[in-house]
Amino acid sequence: VQLVESGGKLVHPGGSLRLSCAASGFTFSSNWMNWVRQAPGKGLEWVSTTSSEGLTTYYSDSVKGRFTISRDNAKGTLYLQANSLKPEDTAVYYCAKGAGLGQYDYWGQGTQVTVSP
Numbered sequence: 001v002q003l004v005e006s007g008g009k010l011v012h013p014g015g016s017l018r019l020s021c022a023a024s025g026f027t028f029s030s031n032w033m034n035w036v037r038q039a040p041g042k043g044l045e046w047v048s049t050t051s052s053e054g055l056t057t058y059y060s061d062s063v064k065g066r067f068t069i070s071r072d073n074a075k076g077t078l079y080l081q082a083n084s085l086k087p088e089d090t091a092v093y094y095c096a097k098g099a100g101l102g103q104y105d106y107w108g109q110g111t112q113v114t115v116s117p
Helices: none
Strands: 002-006 017-024 033-038 044-050 057-059 067-072 077-082 091-098 104-107 111-115
Touching: 002 091, 017 033, 017 091, 017 111, 033 067, 033 077, 033 104, 044 067, 044 077, 044 091, 057 067
Parallel strands: none
Antiparallel strands: 002 017, 017 077, 033 044, 033 091, 044 057, 067 077, 091 104, 091 111
């Protein structure tokens, strides 16, 4: 199993970006997928989850209405569109393969998102 995130960068408050996670080594279309982040000096924070077909999505209260999770099962890729970014969104963002409710069995290496004036 391999998960490779990309798309992280420095953006100004109010800006947008799209993160990608390229998956391989398992049947991507059969698995729920997640985005989890870790801010500097803090613990892991769940951000969003999508069902295997992408029809059901969940968001943390902190990102609801600003972030959108999506997936392209034909490409084996997970996305996170992040709009109206705030400094408190600064974190390393990880994609994680679901292994049951609130559990993950594989993680990517992460991609850094920095929101700063």
